[in-house]
Amino acid sequence: MIEVQQLTKRYGPFTAVDGVSFNVGKGEILGFLGPNGAGKTTTMRILTGYMPPTEGRARVAGFDLQEQPVEAKLRIGYLPETPPLYPDMTVREYLRFVARIKGVPAAEQAARVAAVMQRTHVADMAHRHCGKLSKGYRQRVGLAQALIHNPDVLVLDEPTAGLDPKQIIETRELIRSLGGDHTIVLSTHILPEVAQTCQRVVIINKGRVVAEDTPENLTARLQGAASVYVEVDAQGADAQAVLAAVPGVTSVTVSAQHGAATGFEVQSERGMDVRRSVAQAVVGAGLGLVELRPTRMSLEEIFLQLTTTDTPSEEVARA
Numbered sequence: 001m002i003e004v005q006q007l008t009k010r011y012g013p014f015t016a017v018d019g020v021s022f023n024v025g026k027g028e029i030l031g032f033l034g035p036n037g038a039g040k041t042t043t044m045r046i047l048t049g050y051m052p053p054t055e056g057r058a059r060v061a062g063f064d065l066q067e068q069p070v071e072a073k074l075r076i077g078y079l080p081e082t083p084p085l086y087p088d089m090t091v092r093e094y095l096r097f098v099a100r101i102k103g104v105p106a107a108e109q110a111a112r113v114a115a116v117m118q119r120t121h122v123a124d125m126a127h128r129h130c131g132k133l134s135k136g137y138r139q140r141v142g143l144a145q146a147l148i149h150n151p152d153v154l155v156l157d158e159p160t161a162g163l164d165p166k167q168i169i170e171t172r173e174l175i176r177s178l179g180g181d182h183t184i185v186l187s188t189h190i191l192p193e194v195a196q197t198c199q200r201v202v203i204i205n206k207g208r209v210v211a212e213d214t215p216e217n218l219t220a221r222l223q224g225a226a227s228v229y230v231e232v233d234a235q236g237a238d239a240q241a242v243l244a245a246v247p248g249v250t251s252v253t254v255s256a257q258h259g260a261a262t263g264f265e266v267q268s269e270r271g272m273d274v275r276r277s278v279a280q281a282v283v284g285a286g287l288g289l290v291e292l293r294p295t296r297m298s299l300e301e302i303f304l305q306l307t308t309t310d311t312p313s314e315e316v317a318r319a
């Protein structure tokens, strides 16, 4: 549904977006994750036809944003970081106005406005002036205007920025509920947001894509089973020595004590899954195996590793 190929945007001598490529399948929710200044907003603006790229191309629903901008834009709903509301219009007036300029047929406008107000839970604010709305409602009305022409694709730039925790949960639920019917690209610098809302994540830093995968796979790919937590009932035996003798294990450290059971953090050579041999060794030595699980990096740790590493980030991500 969305194809982005080698997008580059230069502001004078400064390269804000540098050869970014990604695809988004129909009905998918893609998280576009990066720190402030990474190039997210610039990419969103190119993707929505608000700004031309210096190089590269973007297609939405098969339409090239530069060659067929009208057809492409008809299929896109865009929620910029600051929703473009008119303070003196009521919510209903504003949505009617947006429906008109987005080309919704006159006979369908009232029904469309009612439907999106329902969907985004703003119907109770229909007669409130946009300028008098709370931040949470402003964001929802922003989402309503993006949805008004029932676009295939929704591009949401930092949709939960500035919301309180309750509003954040509601907005994420709303976005999740829109996936499937709509293809969604959501930009954010909030790591748990992608894990909770998106099926796939593109991580961008300094204008470049440093990783792309599902939140689960990204964690697994970086860490694999390189670290496992093993808890054993170690009465009368040197559990640490048993674990250290397992082929591939590089270090064993005590990390917890629960009564008679001791928890160990077992590191292994990269790419080696030692879980089976650890289990066999523990049981073979007559120790009780209480728990065995891989310890994975949080998305936060991955992000830090990808963006602060000395090695070129792509190598880290693809290793």
Ligand SMILES: Nc1ncnc2c1ncn2[C@@H]1O[C@H](COP(=O)(O)OP(=O)(O)OP(=O)(O)O)[C@@H](O)[C@H]1O
Residues within 6 Å of the ligand: 011, 014, 016, 034, 035, 036, 037, 038, 039, 040, 041, 042, 043, 189
């Ligand atoms: N019009 C512009 N002229 C010059 N530089 C710009 C312009 N717009 C953005 N930049 C620079 O390009 C880089 C990427 O900006 P962009 O807004 O795309 O990042 P972002 O990832 O969306 O960050 P944020 O979350 O802070 O909005 C930044 O260093 C920014 O200062």
